[in-house]
Amino acid sequence: MAYSEQVIDHYENPRNVGKMDEKDAQVGTGMVGAPACGDVMRLQIKVDDQGVIEDAKFKTYGCGSAIASSSLVTEWMKGMTLDQAGEIKNAAISEELALPPVKIHCSVLAEDAIKAAIDDYKSKQ
Amino acid sequence: MKLPLYLDYSATTPVDPRVAKLMCDCLTQEGNFGNPASRSHLYGWQAEEAVENARRQVADLINADPREIVWTSGATESDNLAIKGVAHFYHKKGKHIITSKVEHKAVLDTCRQLEREGFEVTYLDPDSDGLITPAMVQDAMREDTVLVSLMHVNNEIGVVTDIAAIGEITRAAKVLFHVDAAQSAGKIAIDLEAMKVDLMSFSAHKIYGPKGVGALYVRRKPRVRLEAQMHGGGHERGMRSGTLATHQIVGMGAAFAIAQEEMQAENARIVSLRERLWDGVKDMEEVYMNGSHDQRVSGNANISFNFVEGESLLMSLRELAVSSGSACTSASLEPSYVLRALGMSDELAHSSIRFSIGRFTTAEDIDQAIEQVRKAVTKLRELSPLWDMYKDGVDLDSVQWTAH
Ligand SMILES: Cc1ncc(COP(=O)(O)O)c(C=O)c1O
Ligand code: FES
Numbered sequence: 001m002a003y004s005e006q007v008i009d010h011y012e013n014p015r016n017v018g019k020m021d022e023k024d025a026q027v028g029t030g031m032v033g034a035p036a037c038g039d040v041m042r043l044q045i046k047v048d049d050q051g052v053i054e055d056a057k058f059k060t061y062g063c064g065s066a067i068a069s070s071s072l073v074t075e076w077m078k079g080m081t082l083d084q085a086g087e088i089k090n091a092a093i094s095e096e097l098a099l100p101p102v103k104i105h106c107s108v109l110a111e112d113a114i115k116a117a118i119d120d121y122k123s124k125q
Numbered sequence: 126m127k128l129p130l131y132l133d134y135s136a137t138t139p140v141d142p143r144v145a146k147l148m149c150d151c152l153t154q155e156g157n158f159g160n161p162a163s164r165s166h167l168y169g170w171q172a173e174e175a176v177e178n179a180r181r182q183v184a185d186l187i188n189a190d191p192r193e194i195v196w197t198s199g200a201t202e203s204d205n206l207a208i209k210g211v212a213h214f215y216h217k218k219g220k221h222i223i224t225s226k227v228e229h230k231a232v233l234d235t236c237r238q239l240e241r242e243g244f245e246v247t248y249l250d251p252d253s254d255g256l257i258t259p260a261m262v263q264d265a266m267r268e269d270t271v272l273v274s275l276m277h278v279n280n281e282i283g284v285v286t287d288i289a290a291i292g293e294i295t296r297a298a299k300v301l302f303h304v305d306a307a308q309s310a311g312k313i314a315i316d317l318e319a320m321k322v323d324l325m326s327f328s329a330h331k332i333y334g335p336k337g338v339g340a341l342y343v344r345r346k347p348r349v350r351l352e353a354q355m356h357g358g359g360h361e362r363g364m365r366s367g368t369l370a371t372h373q374i375v376g377m378g379a380a381f382a383i384a385q386e387e388m389q390a391e392n393a394r395i396v397s398l399r400e401r402l403w404d405g406v407k408d409m410e411e412v413y414m415n416g417s418h419d420q421r422v423s424g425n426a427n428i429s430f431n432f433v434e435g436e437s438l439l440m441s442l443r444e445l446a447v448s449s450g451s452a453c454t455s456a457s458l459e460p461s462y463v464l465r466a467l468g469m470s471d472e473l474a475h476s477s478i479r480f481s482i483g484r485f486t487t488a489e490d491i492d493q494a495i496e497q498v499r500k501a502v503t504k505l506r507e508l509s510p511l512w513d514m515y516k517d518g519v520d521l522d523s524v525q526w527t528a529h
């Protein structure tokens with residue numbers, strides 16, 4: 001299958017790959033997907049006192065589109081407030097990456113990961 | 126554009142140039158273009174001679190009588206003709222068929238169709254090496270079993286079924302035995318004089334012949350009867366009507382003749398290339414060869430790189446033409462049914478790549494493949510949360526996943 005330039009760019013040069021300390025109260029972790037489905041996304045955010053996301057990291061096991069989706073959202077989220085990040089929709093992700101219909105679920109996974117990370121952060125406060 | 130390196134010989138092979146030359150001679154006005162069924166002139170006689178010569182070449186490779194070879198459009202058609210043909214002819218004797226979960230779709234879907242027609246089918250589970258053993262067949266046998274259909278070599282994992290031993294069991298029980306040999310002909314010695322196989326399917330395009338032609342071996346002694354699936358002019362002794370495609374058939378015959386000539390030397394070379402590939406990657410952690418290593422066809426290496434997802438691995442391996450057992454993008458979101466039937470974990474099944482090596486693969490090709498695979502796996506593991514967790518000693522089975 002042919003991949004869009006945007007997917008290839010994120011796939012070849014993924015942004016913000018890494019891991020933060022899950023126990024840190026400032027850090028929210030969202031892990032979604034399942035190995036059995038062929039995709040697991042771990043997205044982490046670090047939130048400052050003002051409720052602004054100062055850093056974001058990801059690791060993804062999944063297809064190129066799933067990797068690109070998670071890489072893209074880490075870029076987008078930095079500097080956003082939690083509310084703004086919570087507004088990110090999978091449609092925006094799939095549009096930015098020009099995902100074909102069979103790959104929409106990869107962007108849905110990224111949206112789910114954002115929500116899970118925010119929820120995790122909030123539950124720690 | 127530089128073409129990717131072809132390591133997908135189990136999917137199909139290029140036509141050997143020696144074969145292509147002979148095929149071209151059967152097409153144009155100056156060539157052998159006649160209808161092999163034309164009895165009234167030289168054009169027909171010449172075409173018939175070419176077809177019968179090819180029939181002998183195919184029969185020779187498997188030590189059969191040329192009269193036992195029926196031309197078809199490929200192994201898919203041969204499988205259909207064998208299974209439906211036997212089921213429909215012998216249905217009064219019984220309506221039970223035995224096959225396995227790791228068969229090619231050409232067999233599985235044919236069996237599903239027969240189930241809709243009222244037949245009962247037992248689908249055997251392979252062992253963890255991917256093998257169907259004679260004992261499994263023995264245990265599944267019933268009074269009303271009419272047919273056992275198993276593949277000789279599995280197309281995904283390359284393991285070899287002991288068809289000689291299974292043939293003893295089926296013959297003793299007076300049950301017919303069909304073998305799909307699309308992946309084994311020309312790679313493993315087949316002696317149908319010695320083996321008690323009643324029907325065998327072949328395809329030309331897996332062994333350097335053209336696509337769109339195959340054959341079905343139908344034993345004469347003891348005689349096997351079939352109900353035709355394609356009706357018409359009564360070609361191929363009524364078992365398969367349709368004007369014979371001289372050029373295709375000549376190509377298949379030539380490919381089988383070359384295989385007979387060169388099989389031994391070729392196999393030795395290809396096994397050494399496969400071992401070179403395996404030696405080049407096996408020292409990485411959590412890398413597994415899927416399916417029996419010993420009971421395996423020469424050219425197949427199906428390897429799982431744990432904690433790396435197959436489709437992303439293929440994306441990194443764009444310079445290699447290989448295939449993945451993972452099928453996340455297909456409607457099913459499921460990894461290969463063959464790998465699952467081995468009882469493999471889903472993660473491992475999702476992380477498998479099939480490399481298949483053939484006549485035109487070189488040692489340099491393999492070295493290049495090794496380098497690219499190592500680079501890609503290392504990169505993707507750095508990106509993989511599962512690899513992280515594995516490294517941290519987390520048991521992935523104990524994690525509560527959010528399936529979606
Ligand atoms: C085991 C097996 N059976 C049947 C087939 C189908 O053969 P053909 O493409 O000649 O119809 C293949 C190849 O795809 C195969 O590997
Ligand atoms: S994660 Fe399933 S296809 Fe992308």
